[in-house]
Amino acid sequence: MMNRREPKQYSTGEVLAPPTERYTVLGWLKKNLFSTWYYTLLTFVTLYILYIILKPTLNWAFTQAQWQVVVVNLRLFMVGQYPADQIFRIWIALHLLAFTVGLAWAIWLPRSRRIGAFLLLIPLGLAALPFISGFSRINWMLFDVFALAGWGLGTWKPKAMRRPLLVLILGYFPVLILLIYGIKPILRIVKTNLWGGLMLTLLLAVVGITISFPLGILLALGRKSELPIVKLFSILYIEIIRGVPLVTVLFMAQLMLPLFLPPQIKIDNVIRAMAGIILFSAAYMAENVRGGLQAIPKGQYEAAWALGLSSFQTTFFIILPQALRNVIPVLVNQFIALFKDTSLVAIVGLLDLLGIASTVLAQPEFIGRQREVYLFIALIYWVFSYAMSYASRRLEVALGVGER
Amino acid sequence: MSSVAKVKTTPEQILSLPEEERSAAIESGKLPIVLAYEVHKWYGNFHVLRGVSMEVHKGEVVVIFGPSGSGKSTFIRTINRLEEHQKGSIIVDGVELTHDIRNIEKIRMETGMVFQQFNLFPHLTVLQNITLAPIHVRKWPKEKAEEVAMQLLKRVGIPEQAHKYPGQLSGGQQQRVAIARALAMQPKIMLFDEPTSALDPEMIKEVLEVMEELAESGMTMIVVTHEMGFARAVADQMYFFESGQIVESGTPEEIFTNPKEDRTKLFLSQILH
Numbered sequence: 001m002m003n004r005r006e007p008k009q010y011s012t013g014e015v016l017a018p019p020t021e022r023y024t025v026l027g028w029l030k031k032n033l034f035s036t037w038y039y040t041l042l043t044f045v046t047l048y049i050l051y052i053i054l055k056p057t058l059n060w061a062f063t064q065a066q067w068q069v070v071v072v073n074l075r076l077f078m079v080g081q082y083p084a085d086q087i088f089r090i091w092i093a094l095h096l097l098a099f100t101v102g103l104a105w106a107i108w109l110p111r112s113r114r115i116g117a118f119l120l121l122i123p124l125g126l127a128a129l130p131f132i133s134g135f136s137r138i139n140w141m142l143f144d145v146f147a148l149a150g151w152g153l154g155t156w157k158p159k160a161m162r163r164p165l166l167v168l169i170l171g172y173f174p175v176l177i178l179l180i181y182g183i184k185p186i187l188r189i190v191k192t193n194l195w196g197g198l199m200l201t202l203l204l205a206v207v208g209i210t211i212s213f214p215l216g217i218l219l220a221l222g223r224k225s226e227l228p229i230v231k232l233f234s235i236l237y238i239e240i241i242r243g244v245p246l247v248t249v250l251f252m253a254q255l256m257l258p259l260f261l262p263p264q265i266k267i268d269n270v271i272r273a274m275a276g277i278i279l280f281s282a283a284y285m286a287e288n289v290r291g292g293l294q295a296i297p298k299g300q301y302e303a304a305w306a307l308g309l310s311s312f313q314t315t316f317f318i319i320l321p322q323a324l325r326n327v328i329p330v331l332v333n334q335f336i337a338l339f340k341d342t343s344l345v346a347i348v349g350l351l352d353l354l355g356i357a358s359t360v361l362a363q364p365e366f367i368g369r370q371r372e373v374y375l376f377i378a379l380i381y382w383v384f385s386y387a388m389s390y391a392s393r394r395l396e397v398a399l400g401v402g403e404r
Numbered sequence: 405m406s407s408v409a410k411v412k413t414t415p416e417q418i419l420s421l422p423e424e425e426r427s428a429a430i431e432s433g434k435l436p437i438v439l440a441y442e443v444h445k446w447y448g449n450f451h452v453l454r455g456v457s458m459e460v461h462k463g464e465v466v467v468i469f470g471p472s473g474s475g476k477s478t479f480i481r482t483i484n485r486l487e488e489h490q491k492g493s494i495i496v497d498g499v500e501l502t503h504d505i506r507n508i509e510k511i512r513m514e515t516g517m518v519f520q521q522f523n524l525f526p527h528l529t530v531l532q533n534i535t536l537a538p539i540h541v542r543k544w545p546k547e548k549a550e551e552v553a554m555q556l557l558k559r560v561g562i563p564e565q566a567h568k569y570p571g572q573l574s575g576g577q578q579q580r581v582a583i584a585r586a587l588a589m590q591p592k593i594m595l596f597d598e599p600t601s602a603l604d605p606e607m608i609k610e611v612l613e614v615m616e617e618l619a620e621s622g623m624t625m626i627v628v629t630h631e632m633g634f635a636r637a638v639a640d641q642m643y644f645f646e647s648g649q650i651v652e653s654g655t656p657e658e659i660f661t662n663p664k665e666d667r668t669k670l671f672l673s674q675i676l677h
Contacts, residue, residue, distance in 0.1 A: 302486050303523035303582075307537035307589060308513040317536060321527050 060371075069369040070376045071131040073360045077377070080196015080351050089187065090199065091139045093179045095146040098123075100168045102147035106154025107165055114394075119147050173210070192270035196351035198380060200270070204352065205339040208277040212338075213331075215278065216285020217324075221315065223290060234286070241283035247344055250276045254348045273345045281338050288330045292323030325399050332392035336385045343381075353377050411457045415441050415493045419500060426498040430462060437462045437497055437624055438483060438593060444491035445478060445648075452478050453489065454648040460641075462592075465625045467635040467656075470645030471671060476628045479645070480595050483626065484515045497592055513541060516586030520598040522578045524570035524585070530557070531566040534585045542589065549588070556584040560614050576607030580614055587618075594618065596627040630675055636660060644668045 023031065033043045070077070079090060098119070105115045126132070127140035154161050180199075182189040195203070222234030241249070253276035257267065296319050304314040324331070346355035357373050360366060366373075418426060418435055429435040436459035445453040452475045460466050468476045481487040482494060485501055485508045494501045496511045525533050534553040538544045544552075557563040560580040562573075570578055579599060586594060596615065600608045612634050619625055619638040629635070635642055635656055642659045644652045644667075652665045663669045 297523075299519060299521050299523035300525065303517075303519065303525070306484055306486065306512060306515070306517035307585070308509055308541040309537060310509065313540055317540065318525055322525075325527065 061375075065372050066369065067372055069360065069366040069372050073356075073363075073366075074132065076197060076356050076360060077353065077380075078197050079199045080356055081194045082190060082196070082199070083194065086188065086190055089179045089182075091142075093176050094139070095143060096168075096172065096175065098143045098147040099150040100165070100172060102150025102152075103154040103161060103165050103168065104150075106151045107158050107161055110155065110158075116151075120144050123147075173207075192268050195270060197356045198353050200350065201339075201342050201352045202384075204270075204274060204277060204342040204345060205335075207274050208281055208338050208342065209335050212278045212281035212285050215282040217289050217320070219282060219286035220289035220293060223286065224293060238283045238286050241280055242287070246277075246280050246341055247347060249280045250344055250348050252276070269348075269350060273348065273350055277338065277342060277345075281334070284334055285331070288327050288334060289323060291330065292325075292327035293319065295326055296322055328392055328396055328399070332388055336388050339384060339388070340381060353380065411436075411439065411441065411459045413439055413441075413459055415439065415495055415500070418495050418498060423498070430498055433461045433463070435498075436460055438626065439495045440479070440483070440492070441494070442492035443479070443482060443489045443494060445475075445482065445487065445489045452648050453482070455492070456645075456648070456650055457492075458643065458650065460593075460624060460626060462624055463622050464640045465619045465623075465638050466627065467639040467642045468626065468628045468645060469630055469632075469635070469642065469671075469675075470651075474645040475648040476645040477597055480597050480626055480628050483593075483595060484512050484517055486517075513589060514591055515593045515595055516589060516591035517595040517597065518579070518582050518586055518599045520601050522570070522575070522582045522602070524578055524582055526570050529567050529569055530562075530573070530581050533570065533581060534588045537585070538588050553584070553588055556587050557581075559587075559617075560584050561610070574607060575603045576610045579603065579607075579611045583611075583614055583618070593624045593626065596625065596629065598628050598630075600629065600631060632660075632672075632676055644671065646671075 034040045075084070075087075079087060082090070101115075101119055105112065105119065109115060123140040123143040127137045154165070179187070180190065180195070180203075181192070219234050219238060222230045223238065225231045225234070250273060253272040254269065257272060261267070300318055300322070301314060304318045309317065342352060343354040345352050346358065349355075351359065354377065357377050361370060361373055413436055418429075418439060421429065421435075426435070430437050438458070438460040440456055440458045443453050443456045444451070454475075456475070456479055458466070468480065470476050478487055482489045482501075483496060489501075497514050499507050499510050501507060501511060524530075525536070528536065531550060531553055534556065535546065535549040538549040538552065539546055542549075554563060554566065557566055560583055562577050562580055565573060565577060565581070570581065573581065583599075599615070600611050603611060608631070612631060615625075615627070615634065616638055627634075627639075639656050641653060642656055643650050644659070644663075644665070646667055652659070652663060652668045659668070660672070663672060
């Protein structure tokens with residue numbers, strides 16, 4: 001009975017393609033907006049409400065608003081008080097990022113035009129902005145050059161470049177921090193109290209996400225552990241942190257921490273804020289991951305054990321990959337929340353995007369420009385949050401392969 | 405009280421032998437490769453297994469049947485420690501099941517299991533499902549594991565599905581992959597826990613054919629099933645379970661033509677129509 005063939009499929013007729021529907025613009029409008037009298041009514045009511053809201057807003061934005069405050073302080077908004085003659089270091093970090101993403105694009109998703117479009121067109125668009133400096137304009141174009149260089153190298157030698165790509169990704173963080181902070185003889189040290197603006201916001205968010213994520217997984221596993229001490233610690237940690245607002249944790253990190261440490265040890269303000277964000281976020285991350293772990297059927301564990309896999313192997317190869325995939329939407333939701341929550345560090349005196357906004361508003365020549373400034377930073381927050389949400393949806397589609 | 409099936413071997417007979425003699429005796433069929441001796445298990449206050457004893461020799465095919473809730477699934481799951489027994493002893497391939505995790509892992513490496521619900525890993529392809537354990541438990545190189553996996557997929561008749569995900573296969577195909585996955589570890593014993601109960605009728609046959617071929621190849625098998633045609637064709641011994649005990653055992657010949665217990669007769673008359 002070896003090598004049995006599958007039974008043949010006998011068809012009963014020709015295979016038909018499903019009927020396709022094509023609409024003209026008018027046809028689409030009729031179907032979606034005016035198909036019944038109440039749809040028509042709703043359409044008009046909605047249009048009227050949009051008109052009421054948007055007209056004064058747009059009118060203000062284009063005729064009354066004085067965007068000078070943003071244009072003049074653009075550098076402050078982007079990098080805070082980072083010394084002007086050292087900004088090339090941030091550009092180097094960006095170019096390295098462009099190169100890495102370009103390489104990853106060529107090796108992992110060579111057919112994706114979307115990534116290419118985002119990677120190349122957005123910098124070009126930024127370079128075309130009328131009010132940026134010539135130095136920035138050149139650098140945005142260089143960004144594209146580096147992205148293309150990465151892509152070219154990846155397309156030329158896709159096999160050989162796999163390992164260097166992983167090294168680049170893993171090494172990017174330390175290099176980034178070294179570039180921004182400095183190394184004694186080569187690059188001048190830039191103290192963290194000069195870090196600020198969007199750069200600081202992104203640093204806090206990215207460091208917060210990348211460190212709290214594995215920490216959260218460990219806590220979630222700890223909470224399900226059979227070792228009583230580990231389990232107790234995880235539960236205590238999660239429940240205590242979840243019972244406290246983030247501002248409190250940040251204040252604790254800023255004000256209380258020095259009380260516990262010997263006076264010689266001084267921990268940097270930014271590092272303290274980072275620690276606060278990481279510790280806070282890890283507790284929430286843990287609960288999200290736990291939700292994913294609980295959704296895995298018992299049969300998956302049993303099948304893995306029956307094959308002789310150890311508990312660690314079962315968790316690592318079978319349970320976590322499935323659990324994490326199930327909770328991608330929740331995790332991204334939390335990443336977005338964390339990104340926006342970093343604005344709370346302004347309260348403890350750091351000059352992130354929001355903190356910079358208040359210093360800008362204190363400048364005598366721009367008093368009363370709240371609307372412009374807050375709308376501008378809201379737009380920045382929105383662009384990054386939406387990008388994350390968009391990326392997560394693409395990731396879900398990409399990972400949904402073979403799902404029932 | 406119904407008669408409890410007795411076994412000839414005691415745990416001491418196996419465990420008192422030095423390791424090499426032990427495996428030689430098991431290999432030659434002198435000693436059983438699976439010995440369950442007066443196994444008891446409770447779920448809370450509920451006494452699921454009430455002194456189950458059974459011996460299975462190398463190359464034998466054993467079929468366990470009985471009404472639902474009789475403890476047959478629980479019993480087969482104690483053999484690779486998916487369930488823990490609380491009294492009595494179980495010795496598999498000369499190794500006694502205790503709390504020692506090393507013994508448990510040793511036994512799990514030598515026993516393959518096929519589940520009612522297939523339990524394939526949905527995030528891995530068919531090939532990855534099969535090669536995972538050989539690569540990470542047996543430490544085979546990937547090439548060797550994949551070669552063995554492809555041979556097994558040919559053996560169960562679906563080599564062309566190697567790169568699909570389980571969700572893209574029919575129930576019968578999934579169960580055949582599950583069998584291939586268990587065989588990839590080259591186990592000495594295969595456990596089947598109602599392997600065809602979750603399948604559509606037209607898919608039962610394709611799975612049973614694979615199992616029959618496996619039985620004919622000399623694999624030691626313990627099968628919980630109600631497929632009496634399969635039992636009649638390949639079983640060496642049959643055990644009828646009820647209320648956590650073995651009520652009757654015998655060759656298919658004895659069970660089908662001349663069952664001794666009334667309860668066995670009644671049950672068989674209900675499932676053979």
